[in-house]
Amino acid sequence: MKSFGKWAFAMAMAGITAACTPSDTGGRETANTDPRxxxxxxxxxxxxxxxxxIADxxxxxASNIVWVDGKARVMIDAGAGSFVRFGQAGVDFNxxxxxxxxxxxxxxxxxxxxxxxxxxxxxRKEPLFVTGPKGDDLFPSTSGLLQSYFGKDGALGYLSPYLDDESDALPNLIIRDIVTEDRPYLQSVLRKDGVDVDTIRVHHLDMPALSYVVRTKGKRILFAGDQSDLSEDFVTAVTNGQPDLMFMHNAISMADGQPRGLHRDGLSIGRAAAKAKAKKLILTHHMKRALDDKDAVFAAIRENYSGPIEIADDLSCYPLD
Ligand SMILES: [Zn+2]
Known part of the structure; x- marks a missing residue:
């Protein structure tokens, strides 16, 4: 497997626009509902x-695509079902x-x-960067996960050329396990053709977890990922730059609170969005219990955050002009 470091950590970089979903404040139904x-x-x-x-x-x-000049450049997560949406959105793997x-x-x-x-x-011939947590005693590293799928002895060993430097049958995956212990809270992940991606460690119970910041065309997009209120590094990082879009996860009801330290509740989401001075907050990663408690979640967010809030659906589009 190739080392991520061999690759372009150089190069330069490059907002987003309206959603196709109704919003709390000022959002609109887009006229164009074509996911492509x-x-x-x-x-x-x-x-x-x-x-x-939960399939309910x-x-x-969870999965997101950053489109830059008509090209899908960055994919954040690849949750179950993203394969279908990948095709519906017209993403080209190349x-x-x-x-x-x-x-x-x-x-x-x-x-x-x-x-x-x-x-x-x-x-595709071009190598493809893949990043994720390093893992620990309980959970695999990113390279370990990919080996378990695409290694020669992996569950999907027929795709092993992805991890074989000597093979040109498939594009090589250039994998970087993000080490977060004793490292700066904000680490560079990608610098390529005007697209900059950084990562910030977050707290998600016992699971090594990351959030990502994508900067391009003078805009800043923050993907919080799954995180609890204990994500101090994230709070520090978001104060270092005002996000044009801030995606946060709507997973728990105000009645449930955060019993296991997995997710932020509405109050915590609002605090983080206010601290970041997010120009727009988008709630995604919805769970039924949170959607059923939408009014209370919104009221809790509003205790601290007064900017626009939108509720994402699959294939929602957020342009940044
Ligand atoms: Zn999740």
């Missing part, structure tokens, strides 16, 4: 999966610079093998 139209924006984020771990509605598991994984719960990586299987038909 998102790429027509100079810069946009498209939600592939707006759901969480139409939503795919265009991806980076697949950035936040952590290894199934609602975030359950669609990865299907996306990679699809990619094996793309004819």
């Amino acid at each position: 139209a998102c790429k027509e924006n100079a810069l946009a984020v498209q939600i592939l999966g707006s759901g969480g771990p 509605d139409h939503r795919a598991g 265009d991806l610079y980076l697949i950035a994984l936040t952590h290894f719960h199934g609602d975030h990586v359950g669609g990865l093998s299907a996306v990679m299987n699809s990619g094996s038909f793309s004819g």
Whole structure:
């Protein structure tokens, strides 16, 4: 497997626009509901999966695409069902610079093998960066996870050329396990053709987990990932730059609170969005219990955050002009 460091950590970089979903304040139904139209924006984020771990509605598991000049450059997570949305959105596997994984719960990586299987038909030659947590005694590293799928002895060993430097049958995956212990809270992940991606460690119970910041065209997009209120590094990092879009996860009801330290409740989400001075807050990774308690969640967010809030659905598009 190639080392991520060998690769382009150089190069330079490059907002987002309206959502296709109703919002709390000032959002609008977009006239264009074609999921393939998102790429027509100079810069946009498209939600592939707006759901969480429980299959109780139409939503795919967490996954997002950053469109830059019509190309899908960064994919954040590949939750179960993202494979279907990947096709609906018209993503071309050849265009991806980076697949950035936040952590290894199934609602975030359950669609990865299907996306990679699809990619094996793309004819792509360019290597593809993949990043995610290093793992620990309990959980695999990113490279370990990918070996378990695509290693020669992996469950999907027929796709092993992805990890074989000597083979040109498939594009090589250039994997970086993000080490967070004793490292700066904000680490560079990608610098390529005007697209900068950094990562910030977050607290998600016992699971090594990351959030990501994508900067391009002078805009800043913050993907919080799954995180609890104990994510101090994240809070520090968000004060270092005002996000044009801030995606946070709507997983728990105000009645449930955060009994296991997995997610932020509405109050905590509002605090983080206010601290970041987010120009727009988008709630995604919805769980039914949180959606059923929407009024209370919104009221809690509003205790601290007064900016626009939107509720993402699968294939929602957020342009940044
Ligand atoms: Zn999740």
